[in-house]
Amino acid sequence: MKKAKLFMDTVVQIEAHCGKTMSEEELDIRVSRAFDAFRQVERACSRFSPESELMQACRRIGKATTISPYLFEPLRFALEMAEWTDGSFDPSIGRLLETKGFNSHYLTGVRTNSDADLSANFRDVELNETNRTLCLHKPLILDLGATAKGFAIDLAVSELKGCPGFVVNAGGDVYAGGTDEQGDKWTIGIREPKSANTVLQTLYISDASVCTSGSYERRSEVEEGEHHIVHPATGRSPNEWISCSVIAPYAMMADAFSTAAFAMGGDEGIALIAEAGLQGLILTRDLRIKRIGGI
Amino acid sequence: MAKMKKKWVALCSTAVAAVYAAGYWSTEVDKPEMLVNGTYSSPIVSSKASVSGNDEVPSKYIDGTYTGMGSNRRGMIQVTVAIKNDQITDVEISDFAMHYSIDDVIGMPEEVLQIQSAKVANVSGATYSTIAFSDAVQDALNQALRT
Numbered sequence: 396m397k398k399a400k401l402f403m404d405t406v407v408q409i410e411a412h413c414g415k416t417m418s419e420e421e422l423d424i425r426v427s428r429a430f431d432a433f434r435q436v437e438r439a440c441s442r443f444s445p446e447s448e449l450m451q452a453c454r455r456i457g458k459a460t461t462i463s464p465y466l467f468e469p470l471r472f473a474l475e476m477a478e479w480t481d482g483s484f485d486p487s488i489g490r491l492l493e494t495k496g497f498n499s500h501y502l503t504g505v506r507t508n509s510d511a512d513l514s515a516n517f518r519d520v521e522l523n524e525t526n527r528t529l530c531l532h533k534p535l536i537l538d539l540g541a542t543a544k545g546f547a548i549d550l551a552v553s554e555l556k557g558c559p560g561f562v563v564n565a566g567g568d569v570y571a572g573g574t575d576e577q578g579d580k581w582t583i584g585i586r587e588p589k590s591a592n593t594v595l596q597t598l599y600i601s602d603a604s605v606c607t608s609g610s611y612e613r614r615s616e617v618e619e620g621e622h623h624i625v626h627p628a629t630g631r632s633p634n635e636w637i638s639c640s641v642i643a644p645y646a647m648m649a650d651a652f653s654t655a656a657f658a659m660g661g662d663e664g665i666a667l668i669a670e671a672g673l674q675g676l677i678l679t680r681d682l683r684i685k686r687i688g689g690i
Numbered sequence: 691m692a693k694m695k696k697k698w699v700a701l702c703s704t705a706v707a708a709v710y711a712a713g714y715w716s717t718e719v720d721k722p723e724m725l726v727n728g729t730y731s732s733p734i735v736s737s738k739a740s741v742s743g744n745d746e747v748p749s750k751y752i753d754g755t756y757t758g759m760g761s762n763r764r765g766m767i768q769v770t771v772a773i774k775n776d777q778i779t780d781v782e783i784s785d786f787a788m789h790y791s792i793d794d795v796i797g798m799p800e801e802v803l804q805i806q807s808a809k810v811a812n813v814s815g816a817t818y819s820t821i822a823f824s825d826a827v828q829d830a831l832n833q834a835l836r837t
Contacts, residue, residue: 400780406818410811546706583814613816
């Protein structure tokens, strides 16, 4: 079976087969629970709904607030990555993204404009592991664009784990579990940026995720040359690479590493992926392909 | 290197486990936002969106499921939109098996359509937006409007 729904401003497609061991009904239930994962994470982490848990938390400055794991976990991962990259990746740049026109809700069209402080950084965000609380020390808008979708994929995967084969594809961030109906590893392409149906590279994977960050979708309507990945220190979009794909055992990991590496670029970005022992494929602006980890 | 990878993998597996451990999963799926406390005391974030906390205002939409049609250069797109308490709770692309695949509706240039030979079902790429679906969603919302 194959179903597609809209979540987090993209198309989430789940394909799964039940093999000989699982009933169609059981498969149906699992797929629908997998979609629920996206609904839950979106409800918690959306920067585009004033009612989301994230936006409510962003209205409470200087006070520790208990938050659900749907928000806590992708935020914790993002903060770890921010620390690791010394701020080249930073989940506190929501306000900056708003100013670049990335502030409109994909279903309602309603735009969000916050009065947050552009001077804030990830060190103004404090998570307490014991009490599961979040405390913002400055007015800022969190952006979990690089971890929330990956986390939703990972939760969906845990719902689908009993199926002999499935693929969760959230607008180009993919997890392939088990095998296809022929019993082979899944074939996943890495997109050639100029066209949606041509691939740079074909991968055969099972129980792994491939996520790609690129400059060729989600361009800024406000500033020419800008897109949805922004380097916090310069406030500008890096344009050294066109696309950066990472393969990892979890989608949240592949998602965050591809985004962070894209933001850093150069040897530093490549080292980030290599040092974590991951595989990656990068397409640079001068159309060279760089491979990491024996891909 | 291996040690680094372990650290990140552990963070991910802990993250998934936390959702289940807290019992959120089984109990909260159908409930409205659990941590909303209704009062927005801090005015730090001013949003143009009106936050509805007033039950006396009649809802804008009638709860239900609506089919909306839209089109792009590849043809018609059909979506099924579920609405509850003025919130869109589900948008399913209802006929993508008919005359195009999901990959086709992303608004790619015409010339690409000629070279579909190396077609791979699942492609990883920069996250595309849902602009191609906005007309269809709007069509469904129009039908749901309380008149």
